[in-house]
Amino acid sequence: xxxxxxxxxxxxxxxxxxxxxxxxxxxxxxxxxxxxxxxxxxxxxxxxxxxxxxxxxxxxxxxxxxxxxxxxxxxxxxxxxxxxxxxxxxxxxxxxxxxxxxxxxxxxxxxxxx
Amino acid sequence: xxxxxxxxxxxxxxxxxxxxxxxxxxxxxxxxxxxxxxxxxxxxxxxxxxxxxxxxxxxxxxxxxxxxxxxxxxxxxxxxxxxxxxxxxxxxxxxxxxxxxxxxxxxxxxxxxx
Numbered sequence: 001x002x003x004x005x006x007x008x009x010x011x012x013x014x015x016x017x018x019x020x021x022x023x024x025x026x027x028x029x030x031x032x033x034x035x036x037x038x039x040x041x042x043x044x045x046x047x048x049x050x051x052x053x054x055x056x057x058x059x060x061x062x063x064x065x066x067x068x069x070x071x072x073x074x075x076x077x078x079x080x081x082x083x084x085x086x087x088x089x090x091x092x093x094x095x096x097x098x099x100x101x102x103x104x105x106x107x108x109x110x111x112x113x114x
Numbered sequence: 115x116x117x118x119x120x121x122x123x124x125x126x127x128x129x130x131x132x133x134x135x136x137x138x139x140x141x142x143x144x145x146x147x148x149x150x151x152x153x154x155x156x157x158x159x160x161x162x163x164x165x166x167x168x169x170x171x172x173x174x175x176x177x178x179x180x181x182x183x184x185x186x187x188x189x190x191x192x193x194x195x196x197x198x199x200x201x202x203x204x205x206x207x208x209x210x211x212x213x214x215x216x217x218x219x220x221x222x223x224x225x226x227x228x
Binding site for chain 2: 004033035041043044058104107
């Protein structure tokens with residue numbers, strides 16, 4: 001299995017509080033991604049990074065920010081959590097973004113916003 | 115924008131074949147993927163097919179691609195209870211900036227009963 005960890009694995013928080021999720025990889029892959037998974041919606045891309053300090057938005061980026069100060073870490077921040085951000089969040093990595101390249105997924109973080 | 119559609123549920127008996135279907139709208143898709151997600155886990159790549167291929171076989175898995183109809187299917191022969199999972203179809207096309215970022219379907223829950 002690709003070396004990807006996510007922390008925390010579970011979090012319960014209250015509306016309006018800031019939350020930061022961490023994705024850590026040991027594969028030295030250039031690309032990292034944050035997805036959210038919701039029933040009936042599958043996986044939707046929030047943000048992705050193509051290098052240190054290089055990030056871009058996905059299809060559901062509103063309310064989220066990301067940072068990548070080191071190759072191995074990609075942080076997802078909810079500045080002020082809302083109940084609509086209750087979801088399971090997956091981090092993924094890939095060596096490049098070429099068509100044939102595979103994405104490897106972390107185990108997920110279950111976030112509940114009360 | 116890109117759209118990937120799958121049926122939500124499939125129920126089969128152990129030992130039968132399972133066929134999971136997927137349609138996509140982006141004719142420029144170059145790679146199409148099947149991922150498997152077991153309960154409480156992240157996604158794992160099962161197989162992928164390049165758009166110039168019609169079929170790809172890998173042990174019990176057969177992928178069929180009908181590019182004209184933009185239809186992709188995954189056949190699992192001799193389905194076992196361990197195959198019970200959610201199966202995601204995904205497609206990649208090149209985005210602005212040259213990166214291939216996948217778009218995922220909503221996932222098909224495969225239930226295998228004895």
